[in-house]
Amino acid sequence: MNEQRSVADLLRAARAAIPEVLPAAVDAVRRDGRTAIVDVREAEEYDQGHLPGAIHIARSYLEQAVEAEITDRGRPIVIYCSNTTRSYLAGRTLLEMGYTSVVVMDGGFNGWKAAGLPWQAEMDLSPAQRQRYSRHLLMPEVGTAGQAQLLGGRVLVVGAGGLGSPALLYLAAAGVGTLGIVDFDVVDLSNLQRQVIHASDRVGEKKTESARRAIASLNPDVTVVAHEEMLVPANVERIIAGYDVILDGTDTFETRYLLNDAAVAAGIPVVHASVFRFEGQLTVFVPYEGPCYRCLYPTPPPPELAPGCSVAGVLGVVPGIMGLLQANEVLKLLLGIGNSLAGRLVIFDALEAEFTELQLRRDPACPVCSDGVRAARERGEAPILSTFPPDAPFALGGTSFGTSFGAPTPLGTTPETRP
Amino acid sequence: MSTIYIPAVLRPQVGGVKSIELPGTTVGQLITALLVQHPGLGGQLMTSDGELNRFVNVYVNGQDVRYLDGLATPVGDRDEVRLLPAMAGG
Numbered sequence: 001m002n003e004q005r006s007v008a009d010l011l012r013a014a015r016a017a018i019p020e021v022l023p024a025a026v027d028a029v030r031r032d033g034r035t036a037i038v039d040v041r042e043a044e045e046y047d048q049g050h051l052p053g054a055i056h057i058a059r060s061y062l063e064q065a066v067e068a069e070i071t072d073r074g075r076p077i078v079i080y081c082s083n084t085t086r087s088y089l090a091g092r093t094l095l096e097m098g099y100t101s102v103v104v105m106d107g108g109f110n111g112w113k114a115a116g117l118p119w120q121a122e123m124d125l126s127p128a129q130r131q132r133y134s135r136h137l138l139m140p141e142v143g144t145a146g147q148a149q150l151l152g153g154r155v156l157v158v159g160a161g162g163l164g165s166p167a168l169l170y171l172a173a174a175g176v177g178t179l180g181i182v183d184f185d186v187v188d189l190s191n192l193q194r195q196v197i198h199a200s201d202r203v204g205e206k207k208t209e210s211a212r213r214a215i216a217s218l219n220p221d222v223t224v225v226a227h228e229e230m231l232v233p234a235n236v237e238r239i240i241a242g243y244d245v246i247l248d249g250t251d252t253f254e255t256r257y258l259l260n261d262a263a264v265a266a267g268i269p270v271v272h273a274s275v276f277r278f279e280g281q282l283t284v285f286v287p288y289e290g291p292c293y294r295c296l297y298p299t300p301p302p303p304e305l306a307p308g309c310s311v312a313g314v315l316g317v318v319p320g321i322m323g324l325l326q327a328n329e330v331l332k333l334l335l336g337i338g339n340s341l342a343g344r345l346v347i348f349d350a351l352e353a354e355f356t357e358l359q360l361r362r363d364p365a366c367p368v369c370s371d372g373v374r375a376a377r378e379r380g381e382a383p384i385l386s387t388f389p390p391d392a393p394f395a396l397g398g399t400s401f402g403t404s405f406g407a408p409t410p411l412g413t414t415p416e417t418r419p
Numbered sequence: 420m421s422t423i424y425i426p427a428v429l430r431p432q433v434g435g436v437k438s439i440e441l442p443g444t445t446v447g448q449l450i451t452a453l454l455v456q457h458p459g460l461g462g463q464l465m466t467s468d469g470e471l472n473r474f475v476n477v478y479v480n481g482q483d484v485r486y487l488d489g490l491a492t493p494v495g496d497r498d499e500v501r502l503l504p505a506m507a508g509g
Contacts, residue, residue: 163509251509276506279427297505301474305428305463309508312428319509347503352437358481358503 014088017095019103023112026051026078026105035076036069040090041109043137045082047122047144051112054080056143059090065140066094073098080105080112123148129221133175146335147175151221153334156180156243158231158259160207162309162319163249163273165197167327171247172215172222174331179215180225180243183207194316231255236262245333247326248272251308253300260285260293264369265377269342271329273322275314276307278350280322283341283360284329288374290342295363318350421449421494424501432459446477447490449500464502476503 029035030053039050040059050056057065059081070077077099079087087104094102105112113119122144125133129147136142136150153176157164160183171179185207187198202210208226215222227239231250236258240246246263248270250256256272263270263285270285272293285292300306309319325346332338347356364370420440425433433439439456443449450471454461464475470490471477477484478501484492494500 159509161509249509251507253505253507256507273509274506275508277427279506281503281506296476298473300507301463301472301505305474306505306507307428312508314508345503356481356501358478358501359483361483361486363485 014092083108151177154178159249163323165195166323182227280348286342292369
């Protein structure tokens, strides 16, 4: 026969089993790198204010979520809610699950604030934003804090073409707050087979303007910064400055090398993809943590070996798929979740529906990102000229590499090629 | 016999096939065998000095041969050799 127990009985038992500590004592251990401070209140309460560094696990999800957050059953845990009731009920559950070092913070968050201890609030989302991003907010990996990071994120998309179009749409939909778009072209009817951000009634319009209109109607939270110019050595540093991540959706080797060199110098990660007919390549270049574009391809191929989409053709969905995989990498970088593709190259073969992964390495002799060049750059010195391969096609001039290279190779000239 | 996977950009030179089985115990031998069958690839893969062109990467089982033994990298029967050319389309 079941014994009937009231909530008061449960609480009495929990209080007997779980020690209580004062906020000041919690403040003393909260940065020890070992103690887990767990906020068991609902998401709205947490967002309005919580202890710095607290792990949020609403009591309603405690059993499902705590094992992933706190794997070590012996790790010291401090639980708090607004006062103490939910903390004791949560603590009882943790003891039942085998956690051995559980205490409750006396007075809860109210007591913490009354003691004048530091706390922080999440960015306040409007009711409309809560609804718009609800599918993000439901996932603890994103949540309000992650959505705030996206809304504060600045992403530069170079090229509003086959790769840039789908990426821009999804990054805008995800609520990335600032999207820079570099493109000097106008929408052509032949673009519409794959460049889905543009539309038939915008043929002839500037691509930056066409993309801005599409994004504005999709998500008013997004600010579009149009860079209606060709990326050249003289403007690349200025254009990329201040962005968190760059999405490379360009279609020439000139621009890809130029962007790579400037992004490494500026320390900005580049999410890279390229397409050819039924195939695509994808990787992430994180300066100094993984290889850069020059580590992967020290020199560009001769033009006849690397025709662009306008010559060779491309199945429209291929840049769509690759562009969305780029957007995925961008979102992961902004949110700081998952494993990026840095150091890995994914090849997609649409005809076989096959993905192949290759390992990439930093080239210790890379003229742009090797440790020696990095050290020289950090000292404010130009890299040693002899480390730059003589067939390097597009040495970046200006302050990034100092001036010892002499005049940069003008863009648009055909690189040195072999037969 | 090892399998060399041919990227789309080079397939017109090999009759459109995706992969070719070739004899050889090193990457260099496989590529030599490939060039005997398809001489048209020569200028695209190799320099006049007999080195790999720097815009074509060669991977054995996902590893770049530049960080293995280059053309002397050994290949076995079941190894997968992949040519990876740079492409710019976007």
